[in-house]
Amino acid sequence: MPPAVNAKSVTRNVGWSVLSKTGTFGLKFVTVPILARILSPEEFGAVAVALALVQFLAMIGGAGFASGLVIQREEEMATIHSVFWTNLAISAAMAxxxxxxADELAALCGAPEAGYLLRIMSLLIPLQLAGDVAYALLARRMQFSRDALWSMISESAGALIAVGLALLGAGVWALIAQLFSSAAIRLVGLYVVSGYRPRPVFHPRSVVSLGRFSLGMMGSEIANFITFQSPMVVISRYLGLADAGAYSAANRFSSIPNQVVLSAVMGVLFPAFSSMMHDRERRSQALLLSTQVTTVLLAPMMFGLWALAEPAMRVLFGQQWAHAWPVLALLSLSKGILTPCSTYIPYLKGIGRGGMLFWWAVFRAAATTGAVAYAAMAGTLVDAMIALCVVNAIVLVGYTGVVYRADRAPLRGLLVTSRPMLTSIAMALIVRYLLDVHGHLMPNPAAQLIVGIAIGGAIYSVMTLVFERQLLLKLGELVRKRGSNPAVSAAE
Structure with missing residues (x-):
């Protein structure tokens, strides 16, 4: 049986997960600008289009079978081996x-130049899916620290290889080498730490039984994947690889704050809300607090990046990408708008509203793809990003309505959770105004970036002390309680 889960074990594993994500995306914070300075937008775009298609098919190829192993009461080796061979067979067929x-698929995505890359990157599918079973075993044993270690090792090695090859003039092959080296090192690491070794055992009934569960989970995940990846394909098809490269670089950079903070937190909130399913008052308080905290942390980062996108693009990516600063600004804005959804989604899962999540995920995928495609066909990349912001604003309103109806929460809660976002927007508008009006006094973009961060940080700190005083006091009280009585904290 999976080990017992309590607050202490969850906190420890979240800590490891956050550490892993911080290290991984910290590397991206450094390597993406370096590679963007060395490589061309067309090279970035070609790899991004091919990778989007490969990742989508890899997710379908796995069909969620490995995730079904996590919830099994016992580690039945016959079932584990059966899932391994199923994943391997499906991934090999897809590859x-x-x-x-490859050539036809690349042309369909609007990037015929990427055909040879897609042919090579098809081998990533079996390389990625071969490790799914080993990871599932670590997850059910709550051994995330081991996965975190190998994730950091693989990403570090891949980043060093990519930068080294790019400096040697390898061009697009630097990005290819990064993907394959990271995947191969992580695959080896997963088998080392999990102790799993495949055996020639296959029971079709075990796979079919897991399939009923796994396929039910895949619907919303596929819709979410389409939401995140369809803009890349649409932009490549209607606006070209240069714009696809600009979108890819800006999107990878603007996603770092969300991915570092939320990737671990969302995984913890789902079981936490599940344990409160029948206690409406307690789960409402947890929803209010978690939404406030995540919004206080993330909203100023995203809206602040919107305000400082122009000097940030010049400093981090170089002059050849300077024209793409509006893309970075609008992508940061679109992600900032959705900040509260980071808690709404696991909340709906936790209280058993999976059907609502599925249909909202389908709506969001269709709306995002349609809006971005229409704007790209009728206008420019900037128009497509504006359309994305509009769709995300509608999605936020929809999710908010669904959550507050499901919880029958008073509108006061909506005001409390929205306040940090409004404060962040006010801060960003002030910083942007100062940059537009007085930026000529400091023509160096690095100086503009440093001064802008300092001014924005000071303004937001003051606003937070004024408007979020009760939240800060509550968090301070929680910290004091945990520090004074760790035994009680572990039991909570």
Missing amino acids: LAIFLT
């Missing part, structure tokens, strides 16, 4: 299909 039709 072969992509290899044979």
